[in-house]
Amino acid sequence: MVENDKQTEKKIFEAATEVFMEKGMDGARMQDIANRAGINKSLLHYYYRTKDRLFNEVFEMIFGHMLKKFAPVFDADLTLEEKIRFFFREHITFLQKNPRLASFVLHEINRNPERVRNFIGRIDIGRLWTDIEAQHKDELKKSNIRREDIPQLMTSIAAMSVFPFAARVLVKSILEKMGYDFDDYIEKRKEYAAEFVIGAIRKEKGIREKA
Amino acid sequence: MVENDKQTEKKIFEAATEVFMEKGMDGARMQDIANRAGINKSLLHYYYRTKDRLFNEVFEMIFGHMLKKFAPVFDADLTLEEKIRFFFREHITFLQKNPRLASFVLHEINRNPERVRNFIGRIDIGRLWTDIEAQHKDELKKSNIRREDIPQLMTSIAAMSVFPFAARVLVKSILEKMGYDFDDYIEKRKEYAAEFVIGAIRKEKGIREKA
DNA sequence: GTCTATAGAAGGATAGAC
């Protein structure tokens, strides 16, 4: 049945996504994936040949999905501050729905650098970069952000959003021991992170004007 | 030879630390560890019984070492701003010397939450927390930082320092494609991160004074 | 396309000689 083919392949892919996200490539077992998909182990190989191929397809999907979440930042017709608020709202909500994603991607990236380079190679980052610079030339100048500071700023923004999820278990443990609720903390972070970054940027201007 | 006992045990421990940091618990092979230590596989079991025990000892050492790096923040006789500058200088330098540490710890933490809870259980976090609050009561009030914002601030500080290393391969790939040097970026981050956070905090005051 | 059975390899762990 052709109907069933797609069904099965999809079920396998979804089961594999779950298991790989939970255990990572090295910790995942083909048997677990088969069980979760409700099919036989051999079928995995019938559809995907090897564990490696299956993992690669899953990883590329997830990593691509994650990078896509950054896209609006590069073309939205918004001011820099609006973009920052927009980004944190969307991105943290995305990670909220996929709490294991950050940790999974970071681990697998470091485990196999080649994969990342392949991926990065396919993107025209130079283009995105100059777009950002062009779009916000005035704002960057007003905030006294030099070209060489852009990597610092970009990674700081990513850090504010990703870290709480990447260190989820640790942060959650500590917060709960102090009587805070993790979900509530994340919800509040959408706004906090935006104001934090905007404040940091405004300050660059302030300090240098005084000097 | 008693001399050699310590020698061997230490060599094993060091080799294990390297291999576990590189491959993670699931990806590490006892054979690799034996090879790197220049001894036989059986000796690993002679000294550490199982892979699990060996891993646990390594993990506890690394995790403990990492947490210790946060200690000065809680008792140093410095102002809040001085502490922030001190922290980033010390902590980023520490991660610079152990570039795989962040990624390793984050992965293993999420893979086995129980381990973290054990560890956290042993620390009197409540005490540390109230110390921080007491030490900087006036400064926190001046910057209009409410008690409920402390988790946001603390995780933001950790994020600024840890993220570039946790996402090392990705950040490095992108920066290099744009003509930046990663090591240079990290070196500059020691100061950038501090000023970024201090700016963000000052701003909380500013915004609310205007309103 | 899906299953059962099994090959084949790898890895953790132990026994026993030295």
Next chain:
DNA sequence: GTCTATCCTTCTATAGAC
């Protein structure tokens, strides 16, 4: 304490029936 040899389990992958 250290090595060689080997056991035993687990896991990926394939062969072959239906």
